[in-house]
Amino acid sequence: MSFDSLGLNADILRAVEEQGYREPTPIQSQAIPVVLAGRDLMASAQTGTGKTAGFTLPLLQRLIDKQPHAKGRRPVRALILTPTRELAAQIGENVRDYSKYLDIRSLVVFGGVSINPQMMKLRSGVDVLVATPGRLLDLEHQNAVKLDQVEILVLDEADRMLDMGFIHDIRRVLAKLPARRQNLLFSATFSDEIKGLAEKLLHNPEEVSVARRNTASEQVTQHVHFVDKKRKRELLSQMIGEGNWQQVLVFTRTKHGANHLAEQLGKDGITAAAIHGNKSQGARTRALADFKNGGVRVLVATDIAARGIDIEELPHVVNYELPNVPEDYVHRIGRTGRAAATGQALSLVCVDEHKLLRDIERVLKREVPRMAIPGYEVDPTIPAEPIVNGRQQQRGGGRGNGGGQGQGQRRGGNGGASSERSNAPRRPSRPQGDGAAKPAGANGRRRPVRKPVSA
Structure with a gap:
């Protein structure tokens, strides 16, 4: 099978060819026809299978097939939600590459960077918005973006979204979208939580899978x-x-x-x-x-x-x-x-x-x-120590072996790296470090911090 046989626009095919791709991967050959048909999709695909093109290419095709909106500010017509900054940036790059010959505007927004440039770009209008949930809600709260004309919603790495505790943010986003839309859900694994989310999100979806549940690559x-x-x-x-x-x-x-x-x-x-x-x-x-x-x-x-x-x-x-x-x-x-x-x-x-x-x-x-490499045999006299997760550290008041950098994050991340919202600067509840000054009093003078007397 070739990309030519999938029913994609010549300008999209030209961009795909320039990226060096000749034949679609299994997830692409299965997912693209489903999306082009306007069906909701529930797809299981590991990272590295080409899943991003599996939803990006037909998404672009769907947008150019429909009549453009009236002149004026372009509304967001396709929304792609991702769990992390890196993934958002990667998808945004792919969207730009594949739409380079199309009259399609795209934008990537995530936390950890200034929100003002993102607001400025949204004012000129975008067709495809790639976003992390936290920053998207921040922008919506400031009336910088409207989601009432979204035609296609993509939830990428939905399993990671849930792992990071984004379920409440996802629900808030869904409440702001029009009821009639096409929904595409991509996940590496199909846990019971993912299936529960899919039941509420998808309407009579087509299911596509290119990997067995929780199976590591055979390569x-x-x-x-x-x-x-x-x-x-x-x-x-x-x-x-x-x-x-x-x-x-x-x-x-x-x-x-x-x-x-x-x-x-x-x-x-x-x-x-x-x-x-x-x-x-x-x-x-x-x-x-x-x-x-x-x-x-x-x-x-x-x-x-x-x-x-x-x-x-x-x-x-x-x-x-x-x-x-x-x-x-x-x-x-x-x-x-x-x-x-x-x-x-x-x-x-x-x-x-x-x-x-x-x-x-x-x-x-x-x-x-x-x-086993000789010289690195295990010492059998060393006892096992419990691996304490972040929640237990917080309850016990200890700092753990990470110096306060434990795995547990505000959004439940497991790897020790927080989501883009939890990375935003927070106002400290008390002065940080010995050299910090307390807030100014009524007379405007700053009161010096007293160092604790050592025991």
Whole structure:
């Protein structure tokens, strides 16, 4: 099958060809005809299967098929909701690439950056809006965008949306959309929560699936190496050096852990950068660009920050720490082995993580093969320590091993990187640090902070 046979406009096909694509992937060949027919769609597709083009290409076709609105400000006709900034930026880039020969305006909006330029661009009108839920609601609240003429709604990575606690924001967005519209839902997994959302969102949907539920890519070679927690970094550095790994995506559970590991790898002579929710959007973009062009060998990331990272032929993914949610393991290793490429996924597992590994293998329905490098045998006298999640840290008042950078976020993120709303600057409830000054009193003078008397 070729793209020519799918019923797409010649200008869209021209743009697709310029991107180097000749034949549609399975998700594209199945999803595009359904969307072009005007049907609602519920699609299961892992990252790297070409799902973005699977909804972007027919979405553009649907918009140009309909008569344009009357002259004046263009209303938002297609809304694409995504969970993270990186994914929003990636989709926005694809929309621009595929619509370069069309009279279609598109815009990407997300938090973590100034809202004013986004408001200015919305004033001129856009046809396709790619947004994260928090920033979209902020813009709607300020009357910068109206959603009453949306014809097509896309929920991308719906499973991650729910994981991050966006369900309430999604419901608020849905309430502002017209009742008659086309709905497209894409998810890597179909949990009971996703099915519940689909029942309320979709109308007589067509179901498309290109991967079995919670199945890791068969093109990824997976291994587990049992190693003491304190020796993980040493082992990782040795494997990168001896194997001459030039591009490695490494996952940690916390933002603090990502920073620390990147710093330690640098001391080992391995160029590394960290990417997580506390980094500015500019810093995250630069780190990703350096990783893609080979300026940085290792990119250390938290789960949520890694969403939307699209790197062709990424050869190595390392789980420096196993995720708390077993399905996130599937998302992580799905960063490699994409399209026709093969990849390797290595998990460094300490005694604390044995239960997490069992949970992952239960989801995979098989045991991940073990490997061992001489000299890194596990010390059997080291006891297992509980892996405390963010909620338990907050209840107990402790800072955990992440220095307050635990996994639990305001929106329930599991990877230690927060969503775009929780990354927005917050007014502190009390002065931060010894040098901070208290708010000015009635006389306008600032009262100095008294340092606590040490015990």
